[in-house]
Amino acid sequence: MTIRCLARFAVSCAGLALAVPAATAQERLPAGVTANVPTRVAELRDAALNDTVAYDIVEGLTTEIGPRLAGTDAEARARDWAVTKLKSLGFRNVHIETYQMPVWMRGEEKAEVIAPFSQPLRITALGNSGATPDKGITAPIVYFETFGDLTRAPAASLKGKIAFVSNQMVPTQDASGYGTFGMARFVGPQIAAEKGAAAILIRSIGTDESRAPHAGNTNFRDGTTPIPAAALSVEDAANLERMVKRGKPVTLHLLLTPKQIGLQESGNVIAEVPGSDPDAGIVLIGGHLDSWDLGTGAIDDASGLGITTAAAHRIMQAGTPRRTIRVVWFGSEEVGAFGGEAYAKAHKDERHVLAAESDLGADAIWRFETNLPASAAPIGDRLQAALAPLGIARGPGKAHDGADIGPVLRQGTAAIDLNQSALRYFDWHHTAEDVLERIDPEQLRQNVAAWTAMLAIVADAPEAIGTVDS
Amino acid sequence: MTIRCLARFAVSCAGLALAVPAATAQERLPAGVTANVPTRVAELRDAALNDTVAYDIVEGLTTEIGPRLAGTDAEARARDWAVTKLKSLGFRNVHIETYQMPVWMRGEEKAEVIAPFSQPLRITALGNSGATPDKGITAPIVYFETFGDLTRAPAASLKGKIAFVSNQMVPTQDASGYGTFGMARFVGPQIAAEKGAAAILIRSIGTDESRAPHAGNTNFRDGTTPIPAAALSVEDAANLERMVKRGKPVTLHLLLTPKQIGLQESGNVIAEVPGSDPDAGIVLIGGHLDSWDLGTGAIDDASGLGITTAAAHRIMQAGTPRRTIRVVWFGSEEVGAFGGEAYAKAHKDERHVLAAESDLGADAIWRFETNLPASAAPIGDRLQAALAPLGIARGPGKAHDGADIGPVLRQGTAAIDLNQSALRYFDWHHTAEDVLERIDPEQLRQNVAAWTAMLAIVADAPEAIGTVDS
Incomplete structure (x- = not known):
């Protein structure tokens, strides 16, 4: 004892x-x-x-x-x-x-790398995420190592692309890491939408090393059409980051069908x-x-x-x-x-x-x-x-x-x-x-x-x- | 160091x-x-x-x-x-x-407790599992604390029911626990099928405490029609066991659509x-x-x-x-x-x-x-x-x-x-x-x-x- x-x-x-x-x-x-x-x-x-x-x-x-x-x-x-x-x-x-x-209700949620490699990724839609068309979207990703990098992306530079924010939360006893790293979820989708992104994937706001993605709300301002927004599990984000770092363009297929039910x-x-x-x-x-x-x-x-x-x-x-x-x-x-x-x-x-x-x-x-x-x-x-x-x-x-x-x-x-x-x-x-x-x-x-x-x-x-x- | x-x-x-x-x-x-x-x-x-x-x-x-x-x-x-x-x-x-x-290819896989409580359970189909009808099956479960208990169930006693084998694997350095506890997966489905079960759910053959179900093959003998067979995550099995131990009959809805593709x-x-x-x-x-x-x-x-x-x-x-x-x-x-x-x-x-x-x-x-x-x-x-x-x-x-x-x-x-x-x-x-x-x-x-x-x-x-x- x-x-x-x-x-x-x-x-x-x-x-x-x-x-x-x-x-x-x-x-x-x-x-x-x-x-x-x-x-x-x-x-x-x-x-x-x-x-x-x-x-x-x-x-x-x-x-x-x-x-x-x-x-x-x-x-x-x-x-x-x-x-x-x-x-x-x-x-x-x-x-x-x-x-x-x-x-807001979760629907189907699927993500898959289709080039230069091919494998499924585990995701979960963020609360208030928009939906993709029923057949999903296929688009290249634009990689941001940090949330700050996303904020500095030029206007309209994400047009037709999927933003991927690889932002690794660090554990803190006083939970202050949630405020710091959580920004990628709280406002990342709004910022990506403003810069024309077709969708956004963030590394889960979490301190684990698992395949379990972390849900949580995001919010879009009035006048901004919500884009599809989801969190990759921490491990799936690490895997996607390894693919990005091999230097060839990475293309994803993404399907999200959540809806607002009033x-x-x-x-x-x-x-x-x-x-x-x-x-x-x-x-x-x-x-x-x-x-x-x-x-x-x-x-x-x-x-x-x-x-x-x-x-x-x-x-x-x-x-x-x-x-x-x-x-x-x-x-x-x-x-x-x-x-x-x-x-x-x-x-x-x-x-x-x-x-x-x-x-x-x-x-x-x-x-x-x-x-x-x-x-x-x-x-x-x-x-x-x-x-x-x-x-x-x-x-x-x-x-x-x-x-x-x-x-x-x-x-x-x-x-x-x-x-x-x-x-x-x-x-x-x-x-x-x-x-x-x-x-x-x-x-x-x-x-x-x-x-x-x-x-x-x-x-x-x-x-x-x-x-x-x- | x-x-x-x-x-x-x-x-x-x-x-x-x-x-x-x-x-x-x-x-x-x-x-x-x-x-x-x-x-x-x-x-x-x-x-x-x-x-x-x-x-x-x-x-x-x-x-x-x-x-x-x-x-x-x-x-x-x-x-x-x-x-x-x-x-x-x-x-x-x-x-x-x-x-x-x-x-054998995995299909849809869903399980949900519908009485006396109501909540989804995380499962994965075992390799060679049979399929449910497209709308799934709804049936009461019969609880077996161990694989041995399943083997001792009377003939035909599982007719129309879902066998639930809650069989907690113990970690061993030499992997011998896999042979011992793995029996529930290797032959549990065959035994349940012989006793008339509509389906079988086993606690994953695993030593974790997570929501990630463990896949793995099972085998049915020639002449036995494969029944739907799946593993609950260790935590979902523990949750289902807690429900069973409250003493009221537990009913599940189960959907599995795997298939053999030759x-x-x-x-x-x-x-x-x-x-x-x-x-x-x-x-x-x-x-x-x-x-x-x-x-x-x-x-x-x-x-x-x-x-x-x-x-x-x-x-x-x-x-x-x-x-x-x-x-x-x-x-x-x-x-x-x-x-x-x-x-x-x-x-x-x-x-x-x-x-x-x-x-x-x-x-x-x-x-x-x-x-x-x-x-x-x-x-x-x-x-x-x-x-x-x-x-x-x-x-x-x-x-x-x-x-x-x-x-x-x-x-x-x-x-x-x-x-x-x-x-x-x-x-x-x-x-x-x-x-x-x-x-x-x-x-x-x-x-x-x-x-x-x-x-x-x-x-x-x-x-x-x-x-x-x-």
Whole structure:
């Protein structure tokens, strides 16, 4: 056990250490941290290292629902599943809030090199991709080693050609690589379309070495006709790059037949742990219920639902908190965060005092950051003391994470980020490989312990939590 | 470098040790091994640790040809590629020997759970699988935890049902798990058909935890109508098993449209390093050129071609060996070892004195075994001395490996097995993941060094090599 925890992350060690009274945890605090960890918080946190609720939620959603693309019947079945599960756990005010959102559906997707060699390539269409004609297109590729190279291509230079952007994402603990390398997916298709490309293929935005292509949305500006846009698996992109580097022109046949099917119903599932003080405001937490269609959405984001729900459940079991904790299983995050927008609009007149979201998998939390008003600064100090034994350090930045809680944060709501390690997350993100087996139960439980400690501190904090600069 | 070799396998250490004179290698021999390693053998072996030819062959075949199912145009292109490559390396008597063999082609393949839950499953049809009707079949599954359980099912008990054999292969260094757990694929479909099953799904014969199903042949006896037969990915099988264990009947929809397209042309590619003594017999080595259709056939078996060809090339560059070394890139191994049969038939009147095959990937060789006549026993001793510094021990068994050289071995030809570690091989075997990136160049070079040492000893051995009991 000790060897294992040394080799992987701090939580196993913490788990052992936490079996002794909370005073011991105090002795482990970094120099300069003087806040006490209330015995009740320490006990809740330590008990959560044996949690089973979070894993049960991930196991259930992946087994009984599977893929749940926003706006589909599968997502609707997932909402019904969620209501049953949340009620069975004893949550109050469990209900669905529906809304309409535009739906893009994957069709056939095939790519094949036809010259100077001949072999099939594994691809998946990007969300909002345009379609090829039914017989596909045949065109030469233009190779760009990086996204920057694509942006510098002369206007109209891609006319009738397929842009190939070979842009290899690098793993980072803080997920910053997604922003940097993700540009090839987020805006690469728009740029290629502007330069006249017939289509675009990008290397998957992923850190794996596999044949599983990574899905994900792209967006075209109004006035730009969407071109066919797809991601090659990381390995297929490497293979295509090797062909390019042999120096002869490379021609591909590409078939993509996705379509926009118009507005469909999606929805958020809401559950509460009612607080004793209605004037103290709502603590909003959650993750997203929808998933991409290739995997079963274990790390993205059944785990976020499991972690936040298990933590709230533990607070509920321990008594009535001062503040109401609202858990939201947001709909349609992947395809445009429509659930977060719909939630913020529907609940704009309620007082959210703090929001936090879990949407980066199930690996251990290594850092936390806050955005708290000065009056609530002691909350951050208590959190630092309570999370240190789990191997979680305080970061220097301002909390801001969360596509779904984004609209609520922009209303001036205080925030806490509990940052999970992203070093493995983009190996499987948006691929068929996002399945139950990607969950490490031990790291998942560390997440639940951290969220439980956070909720125990925040929901019962005697300090007023006012608004912040978002 | 040292840390890396300690953590992984012995070859890096060996590589460093071998940079010193061969006498040092002698000092590292196990107690009881008294044979000397001729300086020439040691030098050839050590130089081979810097080989680039083997990797170049794997890189070329996977990039310029890709998948090459037996009897297809792709396999024919691979033969032409092989001739060009082998001639460019300076081999003599390079030519293709064609033959006819029956070809089964993959069609559509889809599986979906429709009750009590609803989600798609990833499958691939087994070679020689029957087809469903064009609209597929819908049927309840009958769950068998093991292959043994399937064999014990009462006669006719599977009538109208889909057998699901959840049979989890366990990794073994010596690949013995393939024989044990592979039974579910080799004969499971025949048994299910005999018991009236409408179809059969097996957990992939693989040791991974991925969504990539493992292809591979099955066979039906004459008089048995082939039923639809497919492998679920290991993860999809685990998911289906979780559904079964919830206790309600599970119904699937299955669509498979493969077909037998009759006799097609395949072929072996042959190349030689001519020996100085025509009476000393031929040393036959090689691997197979065809691959399954899902990956690009890097570990199965471009690596075997690369390893054996690179080793023979090194012997050729060093001078003229006593015995002719014949390198064969066999066709159509995967689908019934037709190339090996055709070769043995065409060359039955030639005197093969020893045969060895490389067809277990590219990971390090950990053991060797021999089947030599008593008169040639010193060859085994010299081999033991020469291979020990590469971390290769002598095993107690009798060499017998090789689907392609099998017919030649059965003629009483002596054999040497150079056993690669199979601990990772079945993670990727017959899947889309069998691509260039699965090759560890350092371990590949250890293979070339071992084969070079073996050929240097065997091809020049002064001893007569007579026939053996096969």
